[in-house]
Amino acid sequence: MAGYLLQRLFQSALILLGVSLVTFFLLYALPADPVRQIAGRSATAQTVENIRQQLGLDQPFVVQYWRYLTGLVQGDLGRSYLQKSQVSELIAARLPASLLLMVGAIVFELVLGLTMGVIAALRRGSATDQTLMIVSFIGVSAPQFVVGLLLLYVFAVQLGWFPIGGYGTFSHLVLPAATMGILGSGWYSRMMRSSMIEVLRQDYIRTARAKGLARYRVILRHALPNAILPIIAMIGIDVGIFMGGIVVVESVFGWPGIGQLAWQAIQRIDIPIIMGVTLVSACAIVLGNLLADLVTPFIDPRIRLR
Amino acid sequence: MKKWLISTALALTVALPIQAQDYQPDPNAKAGGGIVVTYKDDVATLDPAIGYDWQNWSMIKSLFDGLMDYVPGTTELRPGLASSYEISDDGTVFTFHLRPGVKFHNGREMTAEDVKYSFDRVTNPTTQSPGAGFFGSIKGYDAMADGSASELSGVKVIDPMTVEVTLSRPDATFLHVMALNFASIVPKEAVDAAGADFGKVPVGTGAFKLAEWTIGQRLVFAKNTDYWRPGVPYLEQVTFEVGQEPIVALLRLQNGEVDVPGDGIPPAKFREVMGDPAQAARVVVGGQLQTGYVTMNVQMPPFDKLEVRRAVNMAINKDRIVQIINGRAVPANQPLPPSMPGYTKTYKGYAYDPAAAKALLAEAGLGDGFDTELYVMNTDPNPRIAQAIQQDLAGIGIKASIKSLAQANVIAAGGEPDQAPMIWSGGMAWIADFPDPSNFYGPILGCAGAVPGGWNWSWYCNEDLDAKATEADSITDPSMVGERMQKWSDVYMAVMNDAPWVPIFNEQRYTMKSTRMGGADALFVDPVSIPVNYDYVYVTDVQ
Numbered sequence: 069m070a071g072y073l074l075q076r077l078f079q080s081a082l083i084l085l086g087v088s089l090v091t092f093f094l095l096y097a098l099p100a101d102p103v104r105q106i107a108g109r110s111a112t113a114q115t116v117e118n119i120r121q122q123l124g125l126d127q128p129f130v131v132q133y134w135r136y137l138t139g140l141v142q143g144d145l146g147r148s149y150l151q152k153s154q155v156s157e158l159i160a161a162r163l164p165a166s167l168l169l170m171v172g173a174i175v176f177e178l179v180l181g182l183t184m185g186v187i188a189a190l191r192r193g194s195a196t197d198q199t200l201m202i203v204s205f206i207g208v209s210a211p212q213f214v215v216g217l218l219l220l221y222v223f224a225v226q227l228g229w230f231p232i233g234g235y236g237t238f239s240h241l242v243l244p245a246a247t248m249g250i251l252g253s254g255w256y257s258r259m260m261r262s263s264m265i266e267v268l269r270q271d272y273i274r275t276a277r278a279k280g281l282a283r284y285r286v287i288l289r290h291a292l293p294n295a296i297l298p299i300i301a302m303i304g305i306d307v308g309i310f311m312g313g314i315v316v317v318e319s320v321f322g323w324p325g326i327g328q329l330a331w332q333a334i335q336r337i338d339i340p341i342i343m344g345v346t347l348v349s350a351c352a353i354v355l356g357n358l359l360a361d362l363v364t365p366f367i368d369p370r371i372r373l374r
Numbered sequence: 375m376k377k378w379l380i381s382t383a384l385a386l387t388v389a390l391p392i393q394a395q396d397y398q399p400d401p402n403a404k405a406g407g408g409i410v411v412t413y414k415d416d417v418a419t420l421d422p423a424i425g426y427d428w429q430n431w432s433m434i435k436s437l438f439d440g441l442m443d444y445v446p447g448t449t450e451l452r453p454g455l456a457s458s459y460e461i462s463d464d465g466t467v468f469t470f471h472l473r474p475g476v477k478f479h480n481g482r483e484m485t486a487e488d489v490k491y492s493f494d495r496v497t498n499p500t501t502q503s504p505g506a507g508f509f510g511s512i513k514g515y516d517a518m519a520d521g522s523a524s525e526l527s528g529v530k531v532i533d534p535m536t537v538e539v540t541l542s543r544p545d546a547t548f549l550h551v552m553a554l555n556f557a558s559i560v561p562k563e564a565v566d567a568a569g570a571d572f573g574k575v576p577v578g579t580g581a582f583k584l585a586e587w588t589i590g591q592r593l594v595f596a597k598n599t600d601y602w603r604p605g606v607p608y609l610e611q612v613t614f615e616v617g618q619e620p621i622v623a624l625l626r627l628q629n630g631e632v633d634v635p636g637d638g639i640p641p642a643k644f645r646e647v648m649g650d651p652a653q654a655a656r657v658v659v660g661g662q663l664q665t666g667y668v669t670m671n672v673q674m675p676p677f678d679k680l681e682v683r684r685a686v687n688m689a690i691n692k693d694r695i696v697q698i699i700n701g702r703a704v705p706a707n708q709p710l711p712p713s714m715p716g717y718t719k720t721y722k723g724y725a726y727d728p729a730a731a732k733a734l735l736a737e738a739g740l741g742d743g744f745d746t747e748l749y750v751m752n753t754d755p756n757p758r759i760a761q762a763i764q765q766d767l768a769g770i771g772i773k774a775s776i777k778s779l780a781q782a783n784v785i786a787a788g789g790e791p792d793q794a795p796m797i798w799s800g801g802m803a804w805i806a807d808f809p810d811p812s813n814f815y816g817p818i819l820g821c822a823g824a825v826p827g828g829w830n831w832s833w834y835c836n837e838d839l840d841a842k843a844t845e846a847d848s849i850t851d852p853s854m855v856g857e858r859m860q861k862w863s864d865v866y867m868a869v870m871n872d873a874p875w876v877p878i879f880n881e882q883r884y885t886m887k888s889t890r891m892g893g894a895d896a897l898f899v900d901p902v903s904i905p906v907n908y909d910y911v912y913v914t915d916v917q
Binding site: 102105111122151153217235325 | 414415416418419421424426499500502504505506507508510519520521570571573574588589590591615616617618619621622625626628629631780781782783785786787789807817822825826827828829
């Protein structure tokens with residue numbers, strides 16, 4: 069186990085290094101010049117060059133990347149070009165909001181997705197099953213921007229149940245978490261349905277029923293834990309999908325997370341922020357996958373990590 | 375040195391007209407209460423030497439003051455932290471007398487040393503101020519810019535309440551520069567204490583002080599009860615909520631949760647809002663010191679031919695383009711916007727006349743048309759506008775393919791001498807830094823801007839005109855303002871004759887406000903404080 073963990077951590081570090089290299093190179097190769105964004109339109113060529121030198125952007129790629137990396141291993145993500153603040157501070161100020169949104173979305177999609185999946189599996193082939201699967205299909209396909217605005221319009225503007233965007237209380241969290249979670253719940257309901265149907269066919273379920281156990285007991289004690297198993301690993305992978313979604317959802321709901329930060333930085337070519345957010349997101353994805361793998365043997369003793 | 379005094383004798387001829395037009399306090403104004411303003415983007419910084427975007431410009435104006443200022447809602451200069459000033463005969467020495475008893479938000483009194491420090495700081499290359507170039511006419515600027523000096527030799531402290539600024543050339547726009555945010559007076563001790571984070575903990579002399587800043591969520595400005603201008607601000611506090619989509623902000627305004635959506639009315643909702651009398655009544659419309667234009671690179675054939683450039687000017691149907699953006703603009707016929715001093719009212723511009731345009735092309739030997747590229751920023755409505763231009767050009771045989779790119783990439787292409795034959799400036803269009811015609815020339819039409827990385831995307835460089843522009847800006851005597859404006863008008867007419875641009879439209883500003891907000895309409899379309907002048911607006915529902 070320890071050996072496996074070490075090996076995985078080493079792999080993760082390599083992945084992050086690769087991500088940093090690729091992102092840094094893409095930003096380096098960008099035809100747009102960040103220095104001119106900083107210098108503004110009234111700057112003289114000399115001012116532009118001055119700033120370029122101060123930021124070290126006149127150096128060759130290898131030197132620039134090495135500098136960044138040296139800072140990185142010391143925990144220094146640099147300062148934002150335009151805001152001048154420490155990137156680590158900017159991210160730290162916004163990360164809790166993104167994590168909260170992610171947790172909210174996971175809870176939402178699991179509760180909704182698994183419930184829908186179980187009901188659909190138990191009523192396989194019925195109208196309920198079909199309706200639920202159509203709903204989940206819509207959930208998977210609908211663009212988050214549209215879902216977000218729709219939820220906002222119906223539940224916040226028309227019905228007034230929730231605040232119109234913003235951050236702070238539990239009721240602020242509901243709509244953005246639902247927007248993010250609806251996508252996942254579609255996946256989960258479909259996976260849960262097939263997984264459940266698969267399990268319900270197994271001999272031990274028939275045995276359990278045959279020995280006279282109550283139906284709910286069979287479902288809750290025998291079927292459900294086994295059906296959920298393959299789905300747990302998905303949660304870790306979800307983190308990656310969420311990282312893409314938060315950019316949109318945070319914008320729609322005015323949620324002060326790192327997705328918003330990234331979006332604004334991209335528009336202004338604020339390279340240190342783009343790098344910082346990319347690395348933090350990559351870390352989250354790598355960690356999510358790692359956790360998913362580590363958790364599996366605890367749920368299913370048949371799986372051993374090597 | 376013979377000086378004339380604004381504050382005393384000659385004030386009768388010079389300063390009185392300004393005094394007479396100074397802001398008259400609103401008799402209905404009530405003190406107290408607060409408003410909520412929303413923005414989509416986070417506020418980058420409140421450091422007056424750094425901040426140069428849309429939303430922080432007016433915020434910084436309310437936190438800081440410069441030596442000069444504008445009469446609220448107008449483009450008229452008025453004294454700010456300087457209570458009076460004198461200009462030498464040759465227009466190169468400005469002596470500013472500071473207002474006594476002005477206190478920074480930290481309680482310390484502002485002195486001439488702070489003025490000197492602030493100018494040294496903004497021009498110091500290590501500050502990386504995007505506004506440093508505005509101070510180029512101050513003596514010693516070049517030595518600052520190349521790093522060989524650490525203070526401006528042209529700025530001298532005469533006594534604690536007097537500063538003398540010497541210019542290396544006469545500069546009629548210098549008082550406007552003194553009213554720019556970049557010329558705000560900052561206290562050295564607060565900047566030193568905060569270092570690079572001064573933009574997060576700003577300390578100024580302005581009408582408001584920063585009370586709270588939760589990154590990514592909200593900023594709260596609280597009234598500066600020690601503000602040196604009597605009676606203002608009226609509002610107890612202004613809350614800026616950031617990260618709000620314009621469309622969400624509009625919904626919240628309708629719900630009574632927001633007073634001013636800082637990003638304006640979202641294009642998709644524009645018709646709906648203007649079509650509903652109740653909502654339209656909350657909209658204030660005003661001019662904007664902005665022009666949207668198409669540049670033609672005069673160094674790239676066939677745009678090196680005057681006939682071709684004039685033909686393009688006649689080929690584009692500007693009325694139709696204005697319709698595309700729901701009439702949120704007025705068609706333009708010259709570089710300057712109508713609300714800018716120096717605008718030539720009598721000029722009619724190139725009339726829309728595709729037949730004549732075709733004839734001109736034939737004259738240039740291009741009767742069969744030609745292929746070219748039109749660069750455009752990739753956010754709505756710009757690609758749609760580019761398509762309209764493309765169709766108009768096709769009408770006279772010019773096949774323009776559209777290059778739709780991110781803003782920074784279009785700017786980069788424009789700054790190369792041989793990359794972008796045509797650029798539609800939308801989304802990057804020139805908005806004046808200060809209300810003076812010179813601001814539309816140097817960087818975007820003058821030779822100084824026609825350099826790699828510059829903003830003169832038509833690469834038009836007419837040295838005679840540059841000389842005329844310099845001549846106009848050497849007229850510093852305020853009594854000769856009419857003559858100066860005439861010279862500028864001539865410059866822009868000459869530009870139109872050479873036709874390096876097709877001026878397309880001047881955007882109008884549509885500011886939406888809640889019904890509880892009070893104050894003259896001009897305050898809501900203030901030319902220098904966008905979206906509103908926070909120091910002078912008020913709310914009507916306070917006791």
